Structures are given as C-alpha cells and as structure tokens.
Amino acid sequence: MEIITLDNFRFVADLLHQKTGIVLSDEKVYFVETRLSDLLRNEGIGSIEELIETIRRGRDAALEKKVLESLTTNETYFFRDVAPFEALRKVVLPDIIQRRQGERRICIWSLACATGQEAYSIAMVIREHFPQLASWDLKIIGADYSREVLEKAKSGTYSQFEVNRGLPVSYLLKYFIKEGDRWLLKDSVRTLTEFVEFNLLDSRYSLPTPDIVFLRNVMIYFDLETKKKILANVKNTMRRDGYLFLGTAETTLNIDNSLERHVFEDNCACYRIGQ
Amino acid sequence: MKVLIVDDSTATRLILAGMFRDMGCDVLEAENGEEALKCIDSGEVHLAIVDWNMPVMDGLELVNEVRQREECKDIKIIMVTTETDIDKVGKAIDAGANEYIMKPFTKDMVLDKMRLIGIQI
Ligand SMILES: C[S@@+](CC[C@H](N)C(=O)[O-])C[C@H]1O[C@@H](n2cnc3c(N)ncnc32)[C@H](O)[C@@H]1O
Numbered sequence: 001m002e003i004i005t006l007d008n009f010r011f012v013a014d015l016l017h018q019k020t021g022i023v024l025s026d027e028k029v030y031f032v033e034t035r036l037s038d039l040l041r042n043e044g045i046g047s048i049e050e051l052i053e054t055i056r057r058g059r060d061a062a063l064e065k066k067v068l069e070s071l072t073t074n075e076t077y078f079f080r081d082v083a084p085f086e087a088l089r090k091v092v093l094p095d096i097i098q099r100r101q102g103e104r105r106i107c108i109w110s111l112a113c114a115t116g117q118e119a120y121s122i123a124m125v126i127r128e129h130f131p132q133l134a135s136w137d138l139k140i141i142g143a144d145y146s147r148e149v150l151e152k153a154k155s156g157t158y159s160q161f162e163v164n165r166g167l168p169v170s171y172l173l174k175y176f177i178k179e180g181d182r183w184l185l186k187d188s189v190r191t192l193t194e195f196v197e198f199n200l201l202d203s204r205y206s207l208p209t210p211d212i213v214f215l216r217n218v219m220i221y222f223d224l225e226t227k228k229k230i231l232a233n234v235k236n237t238m239r240r241d242g243y244l245f246l247g248t249a250e251t252t253l254n255i256d257n258s259l260e261r262h263v264f265e266d267n268c269a270c271y272r273i274g275q
Numbered sequence: 276m277k278v279l280i281v282d283d284s285t286a287t288r289l290i291l292a293g294m295f296r297d298m299g300c301d302v303l304e305a306e307n308g309e310e311a312l313k314c315i316d317s318g319e320v321h322l323a324i325v326d327w328n329m330p331v332m333d334g335l336e337l338v339n340e341v342r343q344r345e346e347c348k349d350i351k352i353i354m355v356t357t358e359t360d361i362d363k364v365g366k367a368i369d370a371g372a373n374e375y376i377m378k379p380f381t382k383d384m385v386l387d388k389m390r391l392i393g394i395q396i
Contacts, residue, residue: 077387079387079391082390082391160359160377161379164376164377164380164384165383165384165387166387166391168374168391169364169368169372169374169375170368172364172375173361173364173365173368176361177361178359178360178361181359
C-alpha cells in the first residue's frame with residue numbers, strides 16, 4: 001500500500017473538512033492511505049504524491065471530488081435501528097397525514113442517504129402501511145455529497161449481502177425482483193424516491209420543504225460548529241410542525257437546545273421545533 | 276433462551292453455536308430435521324435456526340412439521356441457507372418460517388433479523 005506524508009495528509013484532511021465538514025484526526029493516516037490507494041488503482045495514477053500534487057494545483061475538480069468522496073464512510077442498511085421506522089409508522093406519519101389533509105402533499109428528506117437503503121425503507125413503510133397516500137403528492141428525497149453512492153441509490157439494485165441486512169423477508173418478497181444475483185426494487189417503491197447531489201454545508205438548502213427529516217449517522221463526523229450550522233439550516237427549512245430524526249448516537253444537546261426531544265418506544269427519539 | 280441450530284455442516288453449527296453461547300443462550304444442535312424434532316420434543320425451544328438442504332429431513336419439511344404442531348406455534352424460525360431463489364424464499368415463508376437469511380451470513384445479519392421478529396437479547 002502507498003504511504004502518505006504527514007504534510008500531504010494534513011492537506012487532504014483540511015480540504016475534506018473545508019468541503020464536507022468531516023473531521024479526520026491524525027490517527028486516520030492509515031484510513032486515508034487505504035482509501036487513496038484504492039482510488040489510485042481505479043484512476044490509473046502512479047502514487048499518492050502524484051495524486052496530491054494534481055489536487056494541489058487545483059485544476060482537476062472532478063478528481064478532487066473523487067478524492068473527497070473516497071474519504072466518506074457510506075455504511076448503511078435497510079431499517080437501520082428499526083425503532084425510527086416504527087415511530088414513523090405509528091406516530092409521525094399518522095400525525096403528519098392528519099395535518100396535511102388539506103394540501104395532500106408530504107415531503108420526506110433522507111439526508112446523507114449513502115446508497116439509499118434509508119430512503120427505500122421509508123418508501124416501503126409507506127407502500128405497506130399507508131395505501132391512502134397513493135393519491136397524494138408524496139416524495140422521499142435522498143441526498144448525499146457522494147456521486148458514487150447516489151448512482152447506486154438511483155439504480156435501486158442491491159446485492160444479496162445488502163438485502164440480508166435488516167430487511168424483513170416479507171418486504172424482500174413483496175417489493176424486490178431478482179435479476180441474476182442482484183435484487184432490484186420494484187417501481188412501486190422506486191417512484192416514491194428521488195436522489196440528488198447535495199452538500200450539508202451549503203448555506204441554503206435548495207430542496208423542497210420537508211415535513212419529516214432523517215439526518216442520521218453523519219453528524220458524528222463533524223465538529224461542533226459544523227453541527228450547529230447544519231441543524232440551524234435544517235430547522236430553518238423544515239415545516240414548523242415537522243419531525244427530525246437523528247442517529248442513535250446523536251443528539252441536539254449542546255448543539256441546539258431549542259429543539260424539543262420526543263421519546264417513543266424503544267428509547268427512539270425525534271426532535272421538533274418548539275411550538 | 277434456548278436456541279436450536281439445525282445444519283448438517285459441522286462448521287456452520289460451530290459458528291452459530293459459538294455466537295449464541297456468547298450471547299448467553301442455551302444451545303441445542305441437530306444435523307437434520309428428524310434430530311431437530313427430537314430436540315424440540317425434549318423441551319422449550321424458543322428459536323430455531325434452520326438450514327434447507329440436509330439429509331433425512333430437510334429444512335422445509337421440518338418447518339412444515341413444526342408448524343403443524345399446536346404446541347410449537349410460538350417457536351420462532353429463521354432459515355439460514357444457500358437457497359437464494361425468490362420462489363424458494365417464498366416457499367419457506369409460506370410454510371411458516373419467520374425470517375430468512377441467505378448464506379454467507381454475518382452475526383449482524385442474524386441479530387438484525389432476530390430484532391425484526393421481536394427477539395431482543
Ligand atoms: C454513514 S453514512 C449514513 C447513511 C444513512 N443516513 C444511515 O444512517 O444509515 C454517511 C453519509 O454522509 C455523507 N456525507 C458526509 N458529509 C456530507 C456532506 N457534507 N453533505 C452531504 N453528505 C455528506 C457521506 O457521503 C455518506 O454517504
């Protein structure tokens with residue numbers, strides 16, 4: 001594997017922080033070496049030195065984006081943590097449906113959606129439990145910084161390994177078709193979703209106003225200032241009576257104490273703007 | 276909690292048995308469906324992890340057999356098998372399996388599926 005100099009490491013870490021908010025501490029040298037070595041192979045570039053030199057010259061935006069994407073962590077799976085999807089089904093969606101009887105329009109964000117399992121889990125819950133929404137204007141928007149994961153999300157195609165994780169078998173049978181050794185989501189689920197490239201650091205979020213926001217397992221990578229900025233942005237964009245879900249290990253505590261925490265079964269929490 | 280592992284592969288049984296013992300479960304092992312039924316008759320099995328292709332009595336037959344017994348209706352069954360055909364998956368669920376994992380599997384997969392069918396350890 002290729003070795004990275006401390007100087008180059010710090011350059012990459014700074015760039016990553018500046019563009020995505022992700023913080024890489026000095027212990028992450030090995031992680032960066034592994035990820036960049038894979039990238040070198042795919043791009044046919046000789047060494048990390050050469051790669052960083054090109055990025056430093058600042059003329060290859062596409063390559064820079066690939067470098068930064070290669071340093072994101074994209075792990076995700078269907079119905080991750082289960083409880084948020086139960087809360088969505090039992091409490092959050094029934095409440096939002098009640099509130100939106102007039103407009104018959106619901107928008108849900110899956111921010112930092114990675115390869116799309118979260119967005120599709122939400123879509124399957126809706127197809128399975130809320131047939132009355134079939135005639136509503138309903139969109140689940142998956143958004144992520146990384147183009148590579150978005151391509152995969154858009155394809156709606158998953159490996160055996162991926163459909164084995166967290167996905168109830170009844171949903172596999174009902175909402176997927178098998179093509180060779182790949183599993184493809186049916187159109188009834190896919191048409192509810194849309195995937196877009198998006199940066200959480202953007203100063204204004206130019207996505208349709210959401211009623212429900214999933215922002216899970218991404219804030220853990222950011223520093224306090226970045227977390228504050230992002231939560232403020234989400235708060236300013238979402239509907240006043242909307243709901244925000246964070247990851248199990250994430251809270252708004254000491255980041256934005258104005259958000260109210262609501263606890264559901266299984267200790268699952270979501271956040272609402274104080275009314 | 277008592278867990279029954281039904282697989283004709285010694286290696287697979289070893290992995291699964293170790294996993295469940297680490298979680299503090301009592302583990303029973305069977306090499307085929309017939310042996311599995313004997314284990315089930317001998318006492319309170321809560322969860323059965325069942326392979327499909329086994330000699331003597333295969334996994335699907337076992338699931339059918341278990342589901343015909345009134346006293347076994349609460350046993351949760353997770354099929355863990357190399358069968359990945361969607362029709363086969365459907366058959367196992369129709370027969371009464373609660374969940375299905377396609378080999379190769381990981382510990383996380385098993386834990387996630389257990390959680391889905393309401394088993395928390
Ligand atoms: C661990 S995944 C979380 C996936 C999913 N939300 C979940 O909980 O399973 C983190 C994702 O955050 C994305 N990400 C990191 N920084 C980002 C940023 N500044 N803007 C948008 N997405 C970002 C990464 O590309 C990665 O796909």
